[in-house]
Amino acid sequence: MKNKQTAAEDPAEMIPTESHEEEENEAPVKAKRSKSEDAGGEEMVCHPVKLSRSDLYRPPTAEELNQLKEAESLFHCSLLKMQMEELLREVALSERRKQQIDSFIQTVTKLIQAVPDSPEVEVSDLSWLSSAVKVPFLLVPKTTKGKFHMAPPASVDLIGSYPLGTCTKPRIRVDLAVTIPADVLHPKDVVNQRYPRKRALYLAGLAQYLASSSEIGTLRYSCLHGNRLRPVLLLTPPGKDSSSFTVHVHACPPPGFFKPSRFHPQKNNIRTEWYTGLQTSQSEGNEPPTPHYSSSILGDLLPRPHLQFLSAVSSQCSAFADGVALLKVWLRQRELNQGTGCFNGFLASMLLAYLLNTRRISNSMTAYQLLRNSLNFLASTDLTVNGISLAKDPDSTAPSLAEFHNVFQVVFVDPSGHLNMCADMTACTYKQLQHEASVSMQFWDNPTVDGFHSLLMTPKPMIRTSDHVFQLCELVKLQSSCKKQDLLSELMDHSGNYIHTALPFILSLLQQGLGQRISLLTHSLSPDPEWSVESEAPKHKTQPPLSFGLLLRPELAACVLERGPPADSPKAAEFRQLWGSRSELRRFQDGAITEAVLWDGESMCQKRLVPRQIITHLLELHANIPESCLRYVGAMVDDVINTGSEVPSTGEEDSLLVVQSYDDLSRKLWRLEGLPLSITAVQGAHPALRYTQVFPPLPLKLDYSFFDREKTTRSLVPKEGKPCPVYITPITVICHMEGSGKWPHDRFAIRHIRTAFHIRLGELLKKHHNYTCKPCPNHLDVSKDGLVFRIQVAYHREPQVLRESVNAEGLLVVRDNEEAQALEMDTIHKPLLTSTLHGLQQEHPCFGAVCRLAKRWLGAQLFSEDITEDTADLLVVSLFLQPAPFTPPGSPQVGFLRFLHLLSSFDWRNNPLVVNLNNQLSVTDYTEIKNDFMASRESLPVMFIATPKEKTLSMWTKKGPSVQMLQRVVMVAAESLKLLELQLMDSDQIQDVRVVMRPPLDAYDVLIHLNPKQVPLLVQAVDPPTVTFSRGVMAGNVAQCGGAVPVVGYNPVSLYLGREAFGDLALFFCDPHGGTVIAVLWKPKAFIPMPFKTSQVSARNVAVTGEEAKTIPNVEAILEDFQVIGKGLIKSVEARTEKWSF
Amino acid sequence: MRLHLLFKERAFTAYLGFTCTSGVKVHTKMAPSKKKHASNQPCVIPGGFTVLSLRFRSDSVAQHKLYVKEHKVRAEKSSHRPMDRTLFVLNIPPYCTEAVVNELFSQFGCVQSVELRDHPGSSQESGPKMSKFFRPAKKQGFKVGYIVFQNSSSLAEAKSHPHDAPLVVCTEQHPVRTGAQKWIQQYTESFIHPDKLQQIVDSFMEGYDKRKEEEADRQKKEAEQLQEDEEGWVKVTRGSKGTKARPHSEAANKRTLQKEIRKKKRKELMNFYTWQHRNTQKEHIAELRKKFEEDKQRIAILRTQRKFKPY
Structure with missing residues (x-):
């Protein structure tokens, strides 16, 4: 037997192919070991705390009292406080690491200070550099004036987060400022990129010198916040520590070398003549301002004053460093902390400093309060309109806030009053930050949400956050956008970075075009490029694709009509300009004649992609970006629930038809006259009636010649030798009858009375509406509109009757039993869930589709037996009702991704999943549920789901999944999520989302291959079948009523599944949606030789040892039984004996 | 060894x-x-069971083992499982119905009846007799069988049947339906004409009403007995099922108990005396402490699971 014990201990290392089978397989032979492991597992579970009496009631000290009170009032409980402390411990640098860093910095400083001088040359002359080192700069245009020579730096200082103490794991970076000596520079170097080029040369010089040293690990170039004008040199320590931290070497001018007034946002520092190489007639006064260029140089002048400023602030506030660390974690989880125009740790520290300076927070606050207040500030302040400044008393040359607002989208001025620290940030990024902050504030106050987890522990990658995502792939095309929009001066300002030049323009264009359809437009921040010192600086086009995320407004996003202003209004021209040829004059029903754009879209799944049409159209029209460059990731996964009808549809329309037909039936039932008791309620109890059936039932017209006829009732029955007829799903409807004294008080009598009702209902429906009915003891099948409804009459006291029994002493006892529970489930809980979820669908239009995707995945991965339909629906509901830290999913795809994430990341062992249907649970209910859960964790189902109607038992998950199955589900979900997200975000991957729907089959012991002819749901298979069979369906209009009783609910696969006969010996897995393989897994426990007992000899052989008779499963006969029992259905039984290890 | x-x-x-x-x-x-073993020896295993082999078809490779023994139970005195004529059979495969088993075992002598059950045990026919449409669906599993022969000699014959001569389930004379054929048959058999169904319901309800009436009669008689006769005597009996005057159900018992507890509680005074007040405060602090300890424990658990690594 393979030893997979190690894998079992660490689920993170498990690969999906090594499935749960191993835990089960090893159980018999390693009983001892697994027992000790169990014991280890039990330790992890919470036990109620037992404190001795003396401990509990000893007189409290004042300090303890304070602590307890603080924990109670400040945090919801002391838990959050402790959680934050633990988190801070995780991200803080260890002392050992700090020592490592300090010693490395010392070495580097010493080395740098010994840089040799070099003779003075022209700036454009690079001959002094060896060929092994390149200049980290894109030399466009090529020529520059000025002289340059290498010289030892004036000083080398630590700057940034490390000296401030706000440096956090992971990706530790230490910033080192190397001051270029004054004689290398010239005060007029500010103009025409002369200074940036000298700085790049200086870095190249340093790199050349350092490359020869053995005390440095690797040398690479990067640039600060993706700004190509500000290259930095990355150093790592040699040896095995090389990945533990990086030192970023910045070259800076001497303090005060340039006058800050030169960098006024209205001033020009790059001459058009130089940049374009053409003679222009523009005088210096007319040159366009270059605010971005100026601020990039100004930023180099100020790191030391900034550090001083922040150190002063942090020395006064004890929790400053912790507060910044928390804020950094928060930002990182939202992917806002790096790349061009990010809100990085430096800005986070500056923000806290601002709040402290303006007395919005006090020095004595805790890290928790600092985080909370800064989020609150971000949520409530719009820096795109009302910028803030840290400058206390700026000198007269400093620009005003209004001047900053004119040229920058987001304004946050530094203490000197000259620099806008958010110069590169787009308004969209700030809006995203604001949105995130306000979402965080909302759920933070909600005591029913695990605030800590949502706030700081859950990553929010764009693909899982945004409803729709699209990517611009060939960024080189943005050059032509710049040209088309005439953005030369902006391009100059951005030193030729056409991506950052075009981005704000594209964003505002999309914002305008999408308008009310979206609530938020976000974009990915292009990551800082990194390249080795031996290669040239990469071109702008080598950047990874730009991704944009849309947060849709569900009620407006799918609207096919864009109604513009009336034809004669002045705004009409603007509208026409925006939409170009798509804009047409239309006359509406209210008589108005307006400009309008009509997008294509018949079915819901097409309408969901209207934003895509808009984006494609606008980008092509205004930005010269062809459709081929656009990769729209909005509905790629939806394909697997495609119903295969003529108009591409994901089944919403079919579900609606079913619901409408049911509504009609329900009305007719209500109106029936001639029943001895009246109907008190008609409730749907089928997933199709809450829009969550994976493939909703379709109205069918049957070809009678395909079937045999039953003799007495003339009903259709399947014909032997023909392919299995089409599967008709019976749609369950529960019909509650009025209570009355006439109902008998006996379980059998009640059943007979119910049957009588079925017969009577059938007669009446036939008489009044000519529906074909088939009454059975347990239900009444009614075929209507080509669908079949299965009406079940229920009597509300029946579960009670089932529970009652008279014991030996004549005492009437009430005992809960499975029969009663099952009945309650069918007649009370399921209908209730159905109506509740039906309501949820009205609120969230994509709810049904998410459920269906989720269930399609569960089915395809062979989990549908363990995680039932109702459980899966509840899991999806929780995504909508408690979306924190996200917003409710606005597209099926994002919902599906979050479903996978929920499955793979939820801590089922320590937490109950509370699904607050209809918002019926109060805060106290939550604590009660949690306490009950903790108190009896071990006896509760592994997957615990509480709903308002049922808080303590988790009836939906009572039967499954087991620990092993859940573990496997978690593993497969994590793997699927990883694969899917990679595929969706990276166009280089194989583009086949069905990969996550194909289960790994190598984990199973026996594969039973089915004959596709006898699998009625074959068309629903993940991979569409190559052959199709005629299954007795005709094209054409469906008759509303009449006709013979069709074959209902006849599915050989589910009839075959050998769970009843061999359930003790093996587990059976099958995809209910057209799977043609049944996977079988032996239960290892069944294969331990057991003593001969009359109750345990099923399918077993006896082996006699002396006086002892032991039994072992008769595998050969069982395999033959698989064949025999499924004659006609089974193609072959593949026993993978090589895997067996008993 | x-x-x-x-x-x-x-x-x-x-x-x-x-x-x-x-x-x-x-x-x-x-x-x-x-x-x-080519010899015609029966195979007997400890426990007194004889092993019989069984094949689905004569050309099948694999075989199931049936374990047979004479039916011998101390407690049971049921008439339809006479001890001397009943054969107890274990491990009957799911495709063997009563008829098939009957056919299989008739080679040992005339079979009077066959009873197949999911588990061994005494036969309890609880409740009133019901039509097959109302009985719960039979499980498709391995069964135990009680085969009653007409002659007790058949028992011995079955027990001495050689082990290497397997019984064959599906023969040309008696084909056994399995798979698609069987499912179609089952589906067809599940149909019943509504009129017939109504008949079944009516006859059952008639029986039910009759039983109800008898019950009511009996109770009435008992009540009559409790009444005074002409001379003023009351006959006191234990009653057939120990009828009591007190509430008759468990729930009612519980209710009265709770009522008494509530009554007692209402009389208590809260936070009236100083010591009571002090106690409440003490309890509050104890509560906070307990919560604190609980939280500490949870954190410790989560820490060991590395649940605080943010990325």
């Missing part, structure tokens, strides 16, 4: 398969046709 024995016994039972001893795992597949 044990391993050796195991191999021996494998030869004896000629069984194919998988054996497990502590520590050593043996995985051997033996040719199923290997048969050492």
